[in-house]
Amino acid sequence: MEGRRPKPVRDLPETIHSLLGLKSHLTSAWVKSVCNIVKNVSSSEISSSSKEEDDSAFIEVQSLRDKLYALTVQVNDQSKQRRRILNEFLDLKGNIRVFCRVKPLDSQNLRAPVASDTRNVVLKLTETKRKTYNFDRVFQPDSSQDDVFLEIEPVIKSVIDGYNACIFAYGQTGTGKTYTMEGLPKSPGIVPRAIKGLFKQVEESNHKFVINFSMLEIYMGNLRDLLVSQATKPIDPIPPSLLIHTDAKGEVDIENLVTIKVKDFNQVFKLYKLGCRNRATASTNSNSASSRSHCMIRVSITCLGAPERRRETNKIWLVDLGGSERVLKTRATGRRFDEGKAINLSLSALGDVINSLQRKNGHIPYRNSKLTQVLKDSLGQDSKTLMLVHISPKEDDLCETICSLNFATRANNIHLGQDESKEEQEKKEAVLMNLQNMMEKIEQERETTLKEIRYLNERLEKLSGKPHFTEEEEEDEIREEIQITPKIPKNKSRRASDVFPSFMRPTASSNRRLSGTDFSVISNGPGFKSRRNSMISVRAESVCLPVKKNGFDSACGSSERSVSKSICFMRPNTADDAATVYSQDISECDIKLVVSEHKPKVLQMGPGSANKSRSKIGFFEKNVNQKEGGTEFSRINSWLHSQSENRSYVLDKKRLPATPFPAKPGRLSRDRSLDQSSTKRFTTEKITGTEIVEEFKTEETGIKPTPMLKDLFELQCLCSSETEDQILSRYLNPDDEESLYPPSLVYDGLSQHIDNVWFGVDHSSDWEQDSPASILLSEGKSDLKQLLPETGLDQSHKPKSERVLGFTEDVAPPLRRPQEIMGGRGKAHRFMRKLQALCFRILLGLGFIDVGYGNDFFNGLTK
Ligand SMILES: Nc1ncnc2c1ncn2[C@@H]1O[C@H](COP(=O)(O)OP(=O)(O)OP(=O)(O)O)[C@@H](O)[C@H]1O
Incomplete structure (x- = not known):
């Protein structure tokens, strides 16, 4: 100095x-x-x-930035090279590969008709007859989970490079599919290893990735979201249908599937555990905890500003297929039989698709099953597909083993005459080895560059106080934020239930056809003997329109569709039926609520409830009067337009509706959701042994999510580090003009008020907030509530204010038949219904004018 x-x-x-x-x-x-x-x-x-x-500091910072820039270019180049080599390697190996894993023998079964080496499985059919099956790789009984994952790893790497991938475990029940996919705590399987591998790659990368996790199952031909508690009790809200969409580019999206952004392996693991709890399993002759469905995990990866990747967003499916079985052998009946049949049908469709892809057929029959529809963009083209066929070496299972190996052979291109001579094979092995060496070399170089980048970044951070970001990366950050906000599906075709008046909406059966609900398994015939079944049947018969009062369902909602879904859970009682286990199985529920068709009658009412109700109506009335701008017509109109844009609700931060948490002073919009109420009535019975409590309930027409969405909201709170208030502050205000919510024209406080004032009908007693039913219903929901803490998601992220489950907030009760609702209401209600019908007609008329039908059209109709 x-x-x-x-x-x-x-x-x-x-x-x-x-x-x-x-x-x-x-x-x-x-x-x-x-x-x-x-x-x-x-x-x-x-x-x-x-x-x-x-x-001098400025010069140093500048030189560091320059070096970092050069290194970033270098590492991107190395990544590009790696991707090229890896892809060449996988192409040479085959984009669709079939492996076989042989289950270890139990000690008591010493005679095994199955022999294997690294590429072949030999079956001893008779003393003199042998049959050999070839595979890309055979994992013998003593092979470890490490051995299996070693073969899988390149596919995981290619996922980071932007390719879609799909890994299946196929095989007879009890042959180790779940063991291979999930593994045991001591020997984890493909799913945990793959996800760990993905996060490791992401960490090492110089790009920013967004990883989303979803989990679903295909049970009896229906898609079920495993991250959402299923409706297994009459009071449960019915989860929205999962709909498969394919866009113009051929990319598949599943509408309504919950997608959760995950930041590390632990989060994924907890979600995975939650999903597994919701999965349908049952005891079969072959496996005490047999999977009765296809369990599918989707991990999607988005990385912007990485031109060396194949595509910006890609995904990997990890699928534990349902056990293939011969129903003759399992001697399954009733529900077990139907489950087995559904599994076999979809497996057969999957086999057809893979076979067609291997043969390079012009037509690939994706549409033949839900399984292949969902996987459409992850099978074929440049997607990487791995099928792990599991076989049992037991003599008893020889027939099943032959079936599985035949299935695998159809999926394998070796049997298509594409098998090489030994010479060719050796040549190929040499090329593969060479590519592998090149890949290792380039990976080492890349790692060195990445280390240097990390070191320089640390120095830069010390000097300038912030890490190095190229302009591109800064832009990417912003774009990433945009990307994870919900896409507003402007071009998405509207469903009729979203926009049309009730008479134009699809019927229950047409919806059933749409949702693909398999009614073949539903029988309302004789055989409903148990209390459990009769309870379910009551639900089916008396609950016509289970209105879900959330921001996504319209006032007149897609209730019929929901019914069609709910009916899936009804089943006749046969010996085989009882054991399909859902985490919230009805059989485990000792408190049941039955919706009956009794006339509303108040048996128990808390003191002061009438006053409460009056004050609520008064509040609501005030609220109605406070509304500014726009008539009811314009509200309906704008709502109709907004509906088509608000159907999909991936669990994304900005899509969740305003949630009915305890009202805070000054939050008028949320108060409104709590206070807007009407007087839909139904009676409930609590069946706990001999006790029957009849209950009179109010139902909110106030706008709020179902408990299920609320749970999801909590899930989001747990997954993110934001507090509930922070999240809420970003949601749309129901009072906003662009609100997601339908106008409450039909069942709002206004009609009550008119009833009260004009016609002298008093609805005040309809309000009952702290009735025993609310406790009952909240008990009913408790399993769902318990489930979330059990996921163990970071408890420190729990919202500060604990929300208490109460009936009016948390349960969207099923409704009774419309005619009863009508009957139970006053004149004002009928008046409002008529007004509503008029509105719809006018709107319909305007719609026709929009599409070119003028007055003449209507004149023609009336003449
Ligand atoms: N390679 C293996 N090594 C050790 N144990 C295994 C292996 N494969 C399977 N098992 C054991 O066999 C039993 C059955 O396996 P698993 O549940 O994975 O079968 P599955 O094919 O998934 O059956 P299902 O289709 O009925 O669900 C489990 O206890 C599992 O631990």
Whole structure:
């Protein structure tokens, strides 16, 4: 530092010394001049030295940035090369590969008719007859989970490179599919290893990735979201149907499937456990906990600004297929038989698709099953597909083993005459080895570059206080934020139930056809003997329109569709039926609510409830009067238009509706959702042994999500580090003009008010907030509530304010038949219904005019 000081500073001590020697000159002028020197020198010293330091730091930061930029270009180049080599490697190996895994023998079964080496399985059919099956790789009974994953790893890497992939476990019940996919805590299977591998790759990458997790099952031909509690009790809200859409590019999207953004393996693991709990399993002759469905995990990956990747968003499916079985052998009846039949049908469709892809047929029969529809964009083209066929070496299972191996052979291209000679094989092996070496080399180089980038970034962060971001990356950050906000599906075709008046909406049966619900398994015939079944049948017969009062379902909702779904869970009772287990199985529920068709009657009412209700109606009335701008017509109109844009609700931050949490002062919009109520009535019976409590309930027409969505909201709270308030603050306000919510024209407080004031009908007693039913119903929901804490998702992220489950907030009760609802209401209600019908007619008319039918059209109709 000394050498770098300017000359006046260096000379300052000498100057002062010399001046001090001349004490006789200590005049005021002298003191002034010395002061000036000190003043000038200190300021010049400080400014010049700090400027120099700034300059040198700036130069260092700049050079670091330059180096980082060069290294980023280099690493992107290396990634591109790696992707090319890896893809070549996988292409050569085959984009659809079939492996076989042989289950270890139990000690008591010493005679095994199955022998294997690394590529072949030999079956001893008779003493003299043998049959050999070839595979891309055979995992013998003593092979470990590590051995299996070693073969899978390149596919996981290619997922990071932007390719779609699909890994299946296929085989007879009990042959180890779940063992291979899930594994045991001591020997984890493909799913945990693959997800860990993905996160490791993401961590090592110089790009930012967004990873989303979803889990569903295909049970009896229906898609069920495994991250959402299924409706197994009459009071449960019915989850929305999962609909498969294919866009113009051929990419498949599943509408309404919950997709959760995950940041690390632990989050995925907890969600996976939650999903497994919701999965349908049952005890069969072959396996005490047999999977009765296809369990499908989807991990989708988005990385923006990485041109070396194949596509911006891609996905990997990890599928534990339902056990293939011969129903003759399992001697399954009733539900087990139907489950087995559904599994076999979809497996056969999958076999057809893979076979067609291997044969490069013009037509690939994706549409033959839900399984192949869902996997359409992850099978074929440049997607990587791995099928792991599991076989049992037991003599008893020989027939099943032959079936499985025949299935695998259809999926394998080896039997299509594409098998190579030994020479060709050796050549191929050599090329593969060479590619593998090249890949290892480039990966090492890439790793070194990435290390250097990390080191320089740390230095840069120390110097400048922030990590290095290229302009591109900064842009990507912003784009990423945009990407994870919900896509508003403007071009998505509207469903009739979203926009049309009730008489134009599809019927329950047409919806059933649409949703593919298999009614062949439903029988309302004789055989409903148990209490459990009769309870379910009551639900089916008396619950016509289970209105879900959330932001996504319209006031007149897609309730018929929901019914068609709910009926899926009804089943006749046969010996085989009882054991399909859902996490919230009805059989485990000792408190049941039955919706009966009794006339509403108040048996128990808390004191002061009438006052409460009056005050609520008063509040609502005030709220209605406060509404500004726009008539009911324009509200309906804007709502109708908004509906088509608001159907899909991937669990994404900005899509969740305003949630009915305890109202806070000043939050009028949320208060409104709690306070808008009407008087739909139904009676409930609590069956706990001999106790029957009849209950009179109010149902909210206030706009709020179903408990299920609320649970999802909590899930989001748990998954993200944001507090509930932070999340809520970003949601749309129900009072906003662009609200998601339907206008509450039909069952709102206004009609009550008119009833009260104009016609003298008093609905005030309809309000009952702390009735025993609310406790009952909240008990009914408790399993769902318990489930979430059990997932173990970071409890520290739990919202500060604990929400209490109560009937009016949490349960969207099923409704009774419309005619009863009509009967139970006042004249104002009928008046409002008529007004609504008029509105719809007018809107319909306007719609026709829009599409070209003018007045003449209507004149023609009326003449
Ligand atoms: N390779 C293996 N090594 C050790 N144990 C195995 C192996 N494969 C399977 N098992 C054991 O066999 C039993 C049945 O396996 P698993 O449940 O995975 O069968 P599955 O094919 O998934 O059956 P299902 O189709 O009925 O669900 C489990 O206890 C599992 O631990």
